[in-house]
Amino acid sequence: MTRRSSGGPRPTENRPEGSTNDQRLLDSRGSGDWVHTDPWRVLKIQAEFVEGFNDLAEVGPAISVFGSARTPVENPSYALGEKVGAALANAGFAVITGGGPGAMEAANKGANEAGGQSIGLGIELPWESSLNPYVTFGLNFRYFFVRKTMFVKYSQGYVVLPGGLGTLDELFEAMTLAQTQKITQFPIVLMGVEHWSGLIDWMSQSMLSDARIKASDIEMLTLTDDVDEMVELMVRARDAR
Numbered sequence: 001m002t003r004r005s006s007g008g009p010r011p012t013e014n015r016p017e018g019s020t021n022d023q024r025l026l027d028s029r030g031s032g033d034w035v036h037t038d039p040w041r042v043l044k045i046q047a048e049f050v051e052g053f054n055d056l057a058e059v060g061p062a063i064s065v066f067g068s069a070r071t072p073v074e075n076p077s078y079a080l081g082e083k084v085g086a087a088l089a090n091a092g093f094a095v096i097t098g099g100g101p102g103a104m105e106a107a108n109k110g111a112n113e114a115g116g117q118s119i120g121l122g123i124e125l126p127w128e129s130s131l132n133p134y135v136t137f138g139l140n141f142r143y144f145f146v147r148k149t150m151f152v153k154y155s156q157g158y159v160v161l162p163g164g165l166g167t168l169d170e171l172f173e174a175m176t177l178a179q180t181q182k183i184t185q186f187p188i189v190l191m192g193v194e195h196w197s198g199l200i201d202w203m204s205q206s207m208l209s210d211a212r213i214k215a216s217d218i219e220m221l222t223l224t225d226d227v228d229e230m231v232e233l234m235v236r237a238r239d240a241r
């Protein structure tokens with residue numbers, strides 16, 4: 001695979017400054033003019049699905065790695081992300097990330113330097129953004145929901161590094177899809193015990209105690225700092241498929 005630098009929507013091309021395609025589709029405030037173009041927007045959405053499905057169809061076993069866009073290079077989570085990317089590549093997995101900076105860059109760097117497939121699924125944002133330099137094959141998406149479909153559809157597992165809202169969104173989407181049996185459950189590994197244990201504790205002490213979730217929902221998650229344990233789990237799941 002080669003890095004695609006000319007295809008897909010360019011983040012800041014041909015659009016009103018500070019606005020994104022997602023925003024024009026979803027934001028109900030402001031000018032109502034957009035509403036009349038919504039039916040036509042479906043064609044753009046459709047094209048994005050077609051392009052994504054087409055370009056990712058040949059990707060072999062892949063793991064998506066999520067994590068904060070704001071993780072600095074000197075943060076231990078960045079080094080962890082590099083190790084995760086390298087270990088997955090060495091085990092024969094393609095590594096898929098959001099293609100951005102921080103933890104995404106770390107995982108792409110690790111995979112790339114280990115000689116693996118390093119895939120970035122970028123997203124149009126209100127500010128200039130580009131795929132990190134360690135992505136060997138990249139696609140840029142206009143719509144978050146289309147991009148999220150690609151992560152789920154083309155991954156055999158998720159690794160979740162310390163992160164913020166975007167990371168939680170990606171994590172909880174996968175858990176919800178598995179809980180509602182929209183997807184077959186796959187391994188979800190939370191890397192970074194210190195970062196994630198508070199969330200697990202709260203889920204157990206609040207959501208589980210109040211019977212808002214079942215124990216099996218929490219059991220979908222593996223919490224660890226051990227990269228080898230994570231890889232073993234992914235390999236076992238791949239072998240069992």
Ligand SMILES: C/C(=C\CNc1ncnc2c1ncn2[C@@H]1O[C@H](COP(=O)(O)O)[C@@H](O)[C@H]1O)CO
Binds near residue numbers: 067070098123164170
């Ligand atoms: C914050 C900055 C740039 C953000 N750029 C992103 N590029 C690609 N993907 C992104 C970006 N920001 C969020 N994501 C997605 O959400 C997850 C990280 O979100 P969090 O809130 O930082 O945890 C990540 O996995 C992406 O899929 C300025 O440099």
